[in-house]
Amino acid sequence: MAKVLTPRSENYAQWYNDLVIKAGLAENSVVRGCMVIKPYGYAIWEKMQRVLDDMFKETGHQNAYFPLFIPKSFFSKEADHVEGFAKECAVVTHYRLKNNPDGKGVVVDPDAKLEEEYIVRPTSETIIWNSYRDWIQSHRDLPIKINQWANVVRWEMRTRLFLRTSEFLWQEGHTAHATREEAIEEAETMLKVYAGFAEKYMAMPVLQGYKTASERFAGAEETLTIEALMQDGKALQSGTSHFLGQNFARVFDVKFQNKEGKEEFVWATSWGVSTRLMGALIMSHSDDNGLVLPPKLAPVQVVIVPIYKKEEELRQIVDQADKIALALKKQGVSVKVDDDDKHKPGWKFAQYELQGVPVRLAIGPRDMQNGTVELARRDTLTKELLPVEGIENHITELLDDIQNSIYQKALNFRKENTHTVDTYDEFKKVLNEKGGFILAHWDGTDETEEKIKQETKATIRCIPIDSNPEPGKCMVTGKPSRQRVVFAVSY
Known part of the structure; x- marks a missing residue:
């Protein structure tokens, strides 16, 4: 696959x-x-x-x-700004190409040099x-x-x-x-x-x-x-x-x-x-099966996959799928009916799982007889058989539940991987064994910040906006610290 x-x-x-x-x-x-x-x-x-x-x-x-x-001169006016981007800038020096005199392709025309070079914007201030x-x-x-x-x-x-x-x-x-x-x-x-x-x-x-x-x-x-x-x-x-x-x-x-x-x-x-x-x-x-998308950002929130063996079954199943799709669209849900015959249902299930579609519906001949539909959630990989009547209302509520569930899972992960330490030895131990966010005191100096970065690869991600900060002592120097800051190894 x-x-x-x-x-x-x-x-x-x-x-x-x-x-x-x-x-x-x-x-x-x-x-x-x-x-x-x-x-x-x-x-x-x-x-x-x-x-x-x-x-x-x-x-x-x-x-x-x-x-x-x-214009390059614009960057020369603000010293701190240009220093921050100087090593990352792409520079335009010429404005024209010409045919290579030896007949092989094109070359930069040396006579078309700009009076002042242009920087391809790294930012637009x-x-x-x-x-x-x-x-x-x-x-x-x-x-x-x-x-x-x-x-x-x-x-x-x-x-x-x-x-x-x-x-x-x-x-x-x-x-x-x-x-x-x-x-x-x-x-x-x-x-x-x-x-x-x-x-x-x-x-x-x-x-x-x-x-x-x-x-x-x-x-x-x-x-x-x-x-x-x-x-x-x-x-x-x-x-x-x-x-x-x-x-x-x-x-x-x-x-x-x-x-x-x-x-x-x-x-x-x-x-x-x-x-x-x-x-x-x-x-x-996301997980080892593919993307997990929150419904509010999923291009397709619901996909409906017809399952059939005989061609005569297809039209009836697709008609049912189209009715469900229309009802969902009226509720503001983005939905796709996949009646493409290039791939079998098993391939489609795997593909939509890979692409993180939040809800998948499957309808087969037996579902048509029983008035049911199989619903699969991407976030939990669980399935359930539901009556087709009123399915659009159930799915609308379910999408909200999936959105909240995905957020709560991520929030729980962050809580489980946020650690508070008081000593530098403890900091290094937690960083190496657990990772995540580490809350620790810092004395506010560039020297201590750089020392921690060089020795551990961890950086201060932010000084939290905190209306009730907890004062203490820097884990490295013992000097006073106004509040804990957030350390982590970062991308």
């Missing part, structure tokens, strides 16, 4: 790669480090995109689009803030809340489908505000939007918190993050929101006249999630 996957317990990384490819989500491109997102994978991304886009618009944001190419300079003069022009759906390029040497590729798809929000407080509130609001999406739609519990200074986005004053725990005990940063202060406004001279008539620099945020969420979705829920 095409569905055979390497077991997670044998080789988690290979299991992940097998699943992405064999479930038809994506494949490696001939372009090194890039991927081809296949229709089924893109259908899941589209559902994510649609939900997030609605959430952004509900919070007052508008979509726009800015150029893929950014610089090009967007150059535009904001023209858009903003008065406090009446603020706030500006723009989101962009786009692709970006960050030249990666070690890649993995969805998790880390040289080109990936994402959204990036860029907002401008009149006050520091308003910008901070925006950054916090968007983190809550991401967390809400992760938990309500992806069924993936996340921790919310601040990044340490060494882990902040290049050019940000503060970076907020949502962190999820994958089934192999590693953390995955799943979305970030940045308070940029006035850094980009100063660099690009974006000022506004306040209500008192005085000139001030604008306050900024940026925030984004990417196709990395696809990797998070896969690794949060």
